[in-house]
Amino acid sequence: MRLSADRDRCAGAGMCALTAPALFDQDDEEGLVVLLNPVPAPEHRAAARMAVGLCPAGAIALNSPDPTGTTGSRDSPDSPGSPDSPDSSGS
Numbered sequence: 001m002r003l004s005a006d007r008d009r010c011a012g013a014g015m016c017a018l019t020a021p022a023l024f025d026q027d028d029e030e031g032l033v034v035l036l037n038p039v040p041a042p043e044h045r046a047a048a049r050m051a052v053g054l055c056p057a058g059a060i061a062l063n064s065p066d067p068t069g070t071t072g073s074r075d076s077p078d079s080p081g082s083p084d085s086p087d088s089s090g091s
């Protein structure tokens with residue numbers, strides 16, 4: 001999980017700094033977002049998600065790189081039916 005903040009979009013509302021003060025701050029001049037920690041600790045991840053959702057400017061984002069590299073290859077081991085045809089051709 002990695003956070004990013006776009007100061008060009010930030011409106012200085014401060015929701016991020018209020019919601020996740022361990023991760024965000026605002027600068028003293030313009031009140032724009034300052035990203036304190038782009039890689040939130042596990043105990044801060046919920047607050048990070050909440051801050052992303054609350055930002056009125058859409059200025060902060062969460063990226064979740066997939067370190068396991070699991071791509072969408074679903075293999076379902078289903079049996080293809082039972083092709084047993086009752087051959088009861090007696091004479």
Ligand code: SF4
Pocket residue numbers: 005009010011012013014015016017024026031032033054055056057058059060
């Ligand atoms: S909540 Fe969004 S708009 Fe407000 S300070 Fe944080 S990044 Fe900027």
